[in-house]
Amino acid sequence: MFLKISSLLLHVTLLIFVCTGSAVAADPLAYYSDYFSFVGKDESGYLLFAFDNNRGVDKGEFQAEHFGILYDQFQGWVDLVGTGDYNNLSESLDRMPNSSAFQFSGHPSKGLTILSRVNDLRLEINPVSILMTDKRRDIDQSWGNTAAVLYWQGRTIPGRVIYEGLVHRNWNRLTRSYTDTWDNFQGFYLAAKVGTPASWQDIYLRSEGLDDRHRTRGFIDAGRKKASITATDFEVTRKGWALGFYRWNKAWRMKLQQVQSSGASLPPFAHLELNQVSRHNVSNWVIGGFAMSVVEGTLDVNGHKIEVLGFAELIR
Secondary structure (H helix, E strand, O other): OHHHHHHHHHHHHHHHHHHHHHHHHHOOEEEEEEEEEEEEEEOOEEEEEEEEEEEEEEOOEEEEEEEEEEEEOOOEEEOOOOOEEEOOOOOOOOOOOOOOOOEEEEEOOOEEEEEEOOOOEEEEEOOOEEEEEEEOOOEEEEEEEEEEEEEEOOEEEEEEEEEEEEEEEOOOOOOOOOOOOOOOEEEEEEEEOOOOHHHOEEEEEEEEOOHHHOEEEEEEEEOOEEEEEEEEEEEEEEEEEOOOOOEEEEEEEEEEEEEEEEOOOOOOEEEEEEEEEEEEEEEEOOOOEEEEEEEEEEEEEOOEEEEEEEEEEEEO
16 A cells, blocks of 8 residues: 555656646746947037847746946946846836836837936937848847937937847846857947938947957948948957956957948948947956947048947957
8 A cells, every 4th residue: 555655646746747847848038138339429529328128038037137338428438327137027028128217118110219317318219220130040130220319418419329139039148157158259339420420321240259260240331322241351459458367359450341232332341440449347257258348440441531430349
């Protein structure tokens, strides 16, 4: 009798384990991100604002965080209130959930407003045109651009936004650690200062890896002329000290080469040189880190030099 009861209990335990294990395995694990990089200028100088909203779900629990950074030409880096983790009370993934510091209305594809009364800041973004995508088994990623206006401390600052959207299934960096996420990532969110700030030309380039693993891709939007690009002869010409076993890149030189275009063809290539104006170190892991740099430089197209301004996102 005892053996029969023990056997029955064992079967019940195994059944509970299997059912529980299946439920856990079936629980969704996902990560969503919307990133906006703004560069603009008014009579008081230029201003750059980067804002990233991240959401995730893990075993039925929802998370959210803001990352925001602001740079004024004359004030330098400005601290923003309300960045970091916050409660995703609406359990939202597709759309950015509001927090006490930042509220959102609209959608990138139809036009979006980011409002922060506590920071006296409002970014009004026109509908985003998607110019580049990456679709893999667990990843849907898209990049685009549009005109935008930033209202900050009584100023009205017209400019441009480069947008990056991400859906990553079976992955959530808000709750889990990953060691192979970044490979010497450098993201350049740039505006070529042609015409008024609202019509500046957008340049986006992402660089990953080193030596024979180095790869680049991006786009350029020159109004009616748009093209996918890569960078050849990519060279870091100056580095700076970091608090760890690595160094920060501070200056770059490369050749932007057209892959394919829509509208009239762009010149086959252009020389781009960038120099760090200021860097904000966000995180340090001793063997690497995360930083945002304001960069300036020139884009040389057939001997015609155009001033370039924007952010460089560095993850080592």
